[in-house]
Amino acid sequence: MRLWKTILAATVLALATGTSAFAARTDLVIGIPLEPPHLDPTAGAAAAIDEVLYANVFEGLTRIGPKGEVLPDLAESWTISDDGKTYTFKLRTGVKFHDGTEFDANDVKFSLDRARADNSVNAQKGLFAAIDKVDVIDPATVKVTLKNPQGSFLYNMGWGDAVIVAPETADTNKEKPIGTGPFKFQNWAKGSSITLVKSDNYWGSPASLDKAEFRIVPDAAAYVPALLSGDIQAFPFFDADSVAQVKDDPRFKVVIGSTEGETILSINNKKPPFDKLQVRQAISYALDRKAIIDGASAGLGQPIGSHMSPANKDYVDLTGRYPHDVAKAKELLKEAGLENGFKATLKLPPPAYARLGGEIIASELRDVGIDLEIIPVEWAQWLDQVFTKKDYDLTIVSHTEPNDIDIYSRKDYYFNYDNPAFDKVIADLNLTSDEAKRKELLGQAQKILADDAVVGFLFELPKVGVWDAKLQGLWENAPIQANDLTKVKWSD
Structure with missing residues (x-):
C-alpha cells in the first residue's frame, strides 16, 4: 500500500510539474x-x-x-x-x-x-x-x-x-536588426549561429516557436550526423547527394520542391546555324531531360519546358512540347540543310549541374549529328566571354532570379533573341496589374519561348529539404530566398 501511494504521489507530481514533457516543443x-x-x-x-x-x-x-x-x-x-x-x-x-x-x-x-x-x-x-x-x-x-x-x-x-x-x-541593422516581424533578434555568435526569439508585441498571429537558432554548417558532410544526433532538426536546403542516407528513416521528412533556378542550355540565337528555328528545335528534341536530371541533379530536378518555375502559380507545363525524339531532331536538321550535322562549342561554368549536364548533353547531341567541343570556363571567364561579349555557341547555366522571364526581351542580353511578338507581351505585362490578365500574358510568353526553342529548357534546380517528421510549416518550395518560420510548429 505504501508503494502504491509513493507511485501515485510521483505521478501527481509529474503531472503538476512536467506536463511539458507531453507538449509540443517550441524551439x-x-x-x-x-x-x-x-x-x-x-x-x-x-x-x-x-x-x-x-x-x-x-x-x-x-x-x-x-x-x-x-x-x-x-x-x-x-x-x-x-x-x-x-x-x-x-x-x-x-x-x-x-x-x-x-x-x-x-x-x-x-x-x-x-x-x-x-x-x-x-x-x-x-x-x-x-x-x-x-x-x-x-x-x-x-x-x-x-x-x-x-x-x-x-x-x-x-x-x-x-x-x-x-x-x-x-x-x-547590420549588427542588430530591428523589424516588425513575429521574431526579434537575440544573438549572433559569429561563425556559429544566429538566434531569434518570439516577439511579445507582434501585430499579427503570434509565432508557435519561442526560439529559433540558425546554425551555420558549411560542410555538407556534417548534415547527416547533425540530424541523426538531434543537434539540428531541419535543413531547408539539404545536400542532394546525402538524401539517400536519410530518405528511409521515419524520423525525418525528405521534401523535394522547386527553386527559382531555371537551368537551361543557352543558345546564341543570332550565330549561325543557331539562327535557324529548325536547328534550335532539333536541339530541343535531342535532349533527354530525364537522363540530364538524373546525371546533373541526382534525379531531383523538375523538368521544365519554358522559363518559369513549376512552383509559380502562373506556370504552364510545356514539357511535352519537345519529347526526346532523335529521328525528329535529325529530320529538322535535314530541313535546315545540315543533314550531315555540324560542329559547335559548349562553354561550361563551374557548377556541377553544368559540368555534369554538359557531358550528357554533348553525348545526346552527338547522337543527332551535332559534335560539341566542351570548353570548361571559370565564372569570371563565363561572365566576360559568354554573358558580356556573347562569344559562345552553347552554354549551361541556372537563372535563379524570380519572375525573370522578361530577360528574353532585353536586346543586349546574351541569348541574342529578338521577337517583336514576345516583346509586345512583356510590354503589356509591365503595364498590367490585374492578376487574371497577368496570368494570361505570362502563359503567352512561356508558349512563345517554347515554340521558338530559344534555349533548351532542362530543369528547375531542386530545393531539397530534410527535417524532423514532427515539424510542420516549413516551405516546400523556394519562390524567394527565405526560411519563413511564421507558420512553423511541432506536432504533439
Whole structure:
C-alpha cells in the first residue's frame, strides 16, 4: 500500500510539474550552409541574409507567399489608380518595431526613399526605379506614385530588399536588426549561429516557436550526423547527394520542391546555324531531360519546358512540347540543310549541374549529328566571354532570379533573341496589374519561348529539404530566398 501511494504521489507530481514533457516543443535549430555577411536585407545581395531574416524579423508592404503569390503584410490593403501609376496603401495600425517604437507611414516613406536614393546601397535598387514620389497622407496611409505603370510593383515590394525599416535603427541593422516581424533578434555568435526569439508585441498571429537558432554548417558532410544526433532538426536546403542516407528513416521528412533556378542550355540565337528555328528545335528534341536530371541533379530536378518555375502559380507545363525524339531532331536538321550535322562549342561554368549536364548533353547531341567541343570556363571567364561579349555557341547555366522571364526581351542580353511578338507581351505585362490578365500574358510568353526553342529548357534546380517528421510549416518550395518560420510548429 505504501508503494502504491509513493507511485501515485510521483505521478501527481509529474503531472503538476512536467506536463511539458507531453507538449509540443517550441524551439528549433535550423542548419544553413552560409553565414550572412551582415543582417540588413536592404544593404546586401547575399541570399543568406534573407534566409534568416525575411518574414521572421523584417516585413514589407507586401510579402511573397510559399507559392510565389503576393500577400498583404504591413499594408493590409491597397488601391490602384485607373492609369496604373498611383498605389495608395492602407497600413496596419498598432504595429510596433521590436524596440517599442511605433510603425507608421513615415517609416514607409523613409524606407522607399532610402532604397531609391542616389547614394542607396540596396542590392536591388532597380526594384524602386519606377517610383516617382512617396507621399504620407496620414499615419496609416501612404501614396506611391510611379513614373510609369509597372505590373510587377506589388511583387517587387515583397522582396527582402524592400522591407520596411525605421530611421532610428536603419544604420545599425547590420549588427542588430530591428523589424516588425513575429521574431526579434537575440544573438549572433559569429561563425556559429544566429538566434531569434518570439516577439511579445507582434501585430499579427503570434509565432508557435519561442526560439529559433540558425546554425551555420558549411560542410555538407556534417548534415547527416547533425540530424541523426538531434543537434539540428531541419535543413531547408539539404545536400542532394546525402538524401539517400536519410530518405528511409521515419524520423525525418525528405521534401523535394522547386527553386527559382531555371537551368537551361543557352543558345546564341543570332550565330549561325543557331539562327535557324529548325536547328534550335532539333536541339530541343535531342535532349533527354530525364537522363540530364538524373546525371546533373541526382534525379531531383523538375523538368521544365519554358522559363518559369513549376512552383509559380502562373506556370504552364510545356514539357511535352519537345519529347526526346532523335529521328525528329535529325529530320529538322535535314530541313535546315545540315543533314550531315555540324560542329559547335559548349562553354561550361563551374557548377556541377553544368559540368555534369554538359557531358550528357554533348553525348545526346552527338547522337543527332551535332559534335560539341566542351570548353570548361571559370565564372569570371563565363561572365566576360559568354554573358558580356556573347562569344559562345552553347552554354549551361541556372537563372535563379524570380519572375525573370522578361530577360528574353532585353536586346543586349546574351541569348541574342529578338521577337517583336514576345516583346509586345512583356510590354503589356509591365503595364498590367490585374492578376487574371497577368496570368494570361505570362502563359503567352512561356508558349512563345517554347515554340521558338530559344534555349533548351532542362530543369528547375531542386530545393531539397530534410527535417524532423514532427515539424510542420516549413516551405516546400523556394519562390524567394527565405526560411519563413511564421507558420512553423511541432506536432504533439
